[in-house]
Amino acid sequence: MMKTIIFGLIGFIGVAVIALLTLSGAFVKPAYLEPWEKDYPQKFADPRIQLAAHGLLAANGHNMQPWKIRLKEDDPRVFYLYADSDRLTKEVDPLARQAMITQGTFLGYINMAGKKLGYKTDIILFPQGGYDEQRLAESMSAMPVAQITLAKETPASAPFYDYMFWPETNRAPYQSTRLSAEQIKGLKNINRDDDMSIRFFQDKENLDKLRSYAMQGATIEAGVNRVMQESETIFRANEYQKNQYRYGFSIEGQGNSGIMKHLMQGLVTLFPSLNSGKPAADLFIQSTQTAVDNTPVYTMIISKDNTRVNQVKSGMLYSEMILAAHQQGLVMQPLSQVLEEYPEMNELYQGIHRDYAPDGGTIQMLMRVGKPTKEVPPSMRRDVMDLIIKE
Structure with missing residues (x-):
């Protein structure tokens, strides 16, 4: 009798675990992690998209990834970064300050990746002027945060490059060691x-x-x-x-x-x-x-x-x-x-x-x-092509 109860309990637990794993999607391929693979940027022939694929890994507020990219059609060296006003967190960031910092993190990764890929990145901030703060959302859609112009050069030493593929944030406890x-x-x-x-x-x-x-x-x-x-x-x-x-x-x-x-x-x-x-x-x-x-x-x-x-x-x-x-x-x-x-x-x-x-x-x-006490997994990332503004 006792063995029957034990086996029944084990069977119930097993079924419950399988049910929870199924609800979780444990057997589903995590497509949202593909941008973290080092060969992901190489899937795209356009170097501007390759660099944007690196920028996509940057730290960003609430993981909203509020970036849009416009490729200049008549100049394959130039592209523009826009803040995506549809992805603002207006309650926690009502003045969009964090959203602007997030534009900068993206540009920082682009600049670093450019050195490795053999491109000098000339970044001009707000090339068409600043925002109309009274009509901020509309202004974000109209005015780019940055113009990025590429110039081909010999790939340079980029000692930080490999670390771009590390998770950008670690919320775990840290060791007690202070910095030297x-x-x-x-x-x-x-x-x-x-x-x-x-x-x-x-x-x-x-x-x-x-x-x-x-x-x-x-x-x-x-x-x-x-x-x-x-x-x-x-x-x-x-x-x-x-x-x-x-x-x-x-x-x-x-x-x-x-x-x-x-x-x-x-x-x-x-x-x-x-x-x-x-x-x-x-x-x-x-x-x-x-x-x-x-x-x-x-x-x-x-x-x-x-x-x-x-x-x-x-x-x-x-x-x-x-x-x-x-x-x-x-x-x-x-x-x-x-x-x-x-x-x-x-x-x-x-x-x-x-x-x-x-x-x-x-x-x-x-x-x-x-210093971390444990490794953490990377967070979700969109497909880089979702950032491209369709003309």
Whole structure:
């Protein structure tokens, strides 16, 4: 009798696991990971598309990938980058500052890939003038962020190139090891722009203060329903959704991988409420707490002012920082909440600027830095051809 019960229970568990794996899409090919393959850019004959395929791997806000590319028909050397106004996260980023930083991260990867592929990339920001801020969405569609002109040259040494294919963000706990003076110098030296500065913090006073800012920011964001709902709408619960949309958030971002990822995806697909409302808010706060409790170093990118040009240049600098950090065996994660510009975050935003940018500069990026305790999988990416504007 007991054996029958045990075998029955084992059989039930087995059927349940298979059902969850099926709901998760565990047996479906993850097409959304194809852009991370090193030979993916080589599928395209046009070098402009090859470079865009590299840019597609760049870090970007909420993984919205808000990029559009227009190829100049009468000049095969030239293409234009536009911000995709249909992919703005208007609740969490109402002034589109993060969206502009994201344009810069894309350009940073294009520039780096160009060296490896044998192209000098001449990048002109806002070649047709700046945005009409009163009609921002329409202006984004009309005015390019950048004009990129290619000039063929001998492929140059690109020591950071291979690191472009590493996951751009690691949200796991970091080792307690702090950075050496040489490491900090190496990361700071990538900045060659007088409008930008990079600062590092690893003393106890600043670690405690920035940990507090990060947690307060996460708590505020978790309590703003419209912001959390915006994130919920771009959450992809399973492999089928990830292949369909190829942007947004997923279970991997919460630190799950392997069979556990698929079991969780199956459960969330079956019970969507597990990743919405209060459970989602609580998980967000808990994951932030785990991250900041295991962070040995914080770093900031601070711009002289908050112009659209400097927002974009901040993103370009951030891409270089990520790749330089990877070369040193380090990883990063942006902690963007405290820098967001919706009303509920205003007091905290003003506070961190008083403490860390008292001379009137703008903190464009706040990141945690350290040696990883585990590898993380790459996030979803769209097909590069989806970025191309059809004339």
